[in-house]
Amino acid sequence: MKGKFYVIGVGPGDSELMTLKAARLLEKCPVWLAPTGRKGGESTALGIVEGVVSSDSKEILTHYFPMKKIRMGQTPDSEVKAAWDQAASLIVARLQAGFDVAFPTLGDPAIYSTGFYVCETLLEQDPDLLVEIVPGVSAIGASAAAAGQPLCLGDDRLVVIPATFENGQLRETLEKFDSIVLMKVHRVMDRLVPLLEELNLMDKAVLVERTSQSGQRIRRDLKVAMHEEQHYFSTMIVRK
Template sequence: MTVKGKFYGIGVGPGSPDLLTLKAADLLRRVPVIFVPVKASGESSSAMKIIAPFLDLLDGQEIQELVFPMTRSFLDLKEGWKLAAEDVLTVLDEGKDAAFITLGDSVLYSTYAYLLDALLELEPDLAVETIPGITSFSAAAALFNRALACGRESLAVVPATRGVEFLKNVLGSFENVVLLKVAPVLDDVLDILKELDRLDEAVFISRCGMPGQVMLDNLALPGEIPRDYFSLILVGKVER
């Protein structure tokens, strides 16, 4: 009887290959099959670009795409996760280890979490190891040389797309806030920050660690702000 392969979920960090963890780099050099999430077959993958320097394709290492549908339909999403899980299990059933790569951290707002649920639903006893990655907001805070939180301060990490009232409550309750996915609601976010008098506490970054990175350290100043998908805002008093 063939022993099933082990499944690895690997967070590859925010964008720069040198922010990949040593453990992730080691696994990526030796795992036989690597699954890469894409929106459509043949599409370019940011995660793939990050790990490219660590691969050994000449030694027979295999890259497989997993297409995840871009839809708000939960039923369609669930079906996509199930189909992806079946593709992964086909490889694992051959006795091969396999890894799934995801931007940032594997356990924070990651497609990996949904894929893992689908896998364990089909194969509850599957051998799994999850490898964390550096988050985009940790990397961003480091680039700005500012702490995310100190001492007894609170920190909230939220998607900016949750709605105006939700954001007002969070920004009114927490000393430090990370706002993710800000691009589609940037105008609303800036209006809220101005209303709460927190605009001068906010910094913006897009494409952190990737080509085309943009950093803005004072959103109170007028100027063009990129509306790139990979954008976030850090809010918090710098003076300690």
């Protein structure tokens, strides 16, 4: 019998924010495939798991996934496609040998994670494979909790948008919605902060860096934050 493939959300950073299900399945699976965002880099997801489940008796495959703009069902660029195909081949071999394989992924798998692509690529190689997605605590929810700030209440409308969009689109979104989560802010603070100032939203915004991880910082003075380097794991919540 073939093994089963689990994409497992392990939460935003604190190992204790893993679910009971994530911990149980990672214990059960003899093979873990851990994603890294840099070639030869460490896997943040693997670090989270190792805070709870021992990796001693596991086969650990780490694999580099290039972060590029990609869409399900469309052909990605060749570097990305090669990375998935290679990961999928490693996984399919273990599954066909009868081993369950876990793919731990940061936060919640449904929100900007690689897990769904990997599944898609796996199923291209062998359509009969069993896959399961295990949801996790998202960095968005954890950032809101850390900041003591709800994302939505009552009939609020929430938007999650990469802050790398051009200003016109960001302005419209910031004007129209009740609650706006801005991702990837570390690259664009110098144009984002003036935009928030123009829209009179400076006192409605909070910046959460490395939520639930060591070194977590909650920033409410964005004018100061703007002139400092932001960590890659930074999320801004604007709530009117």
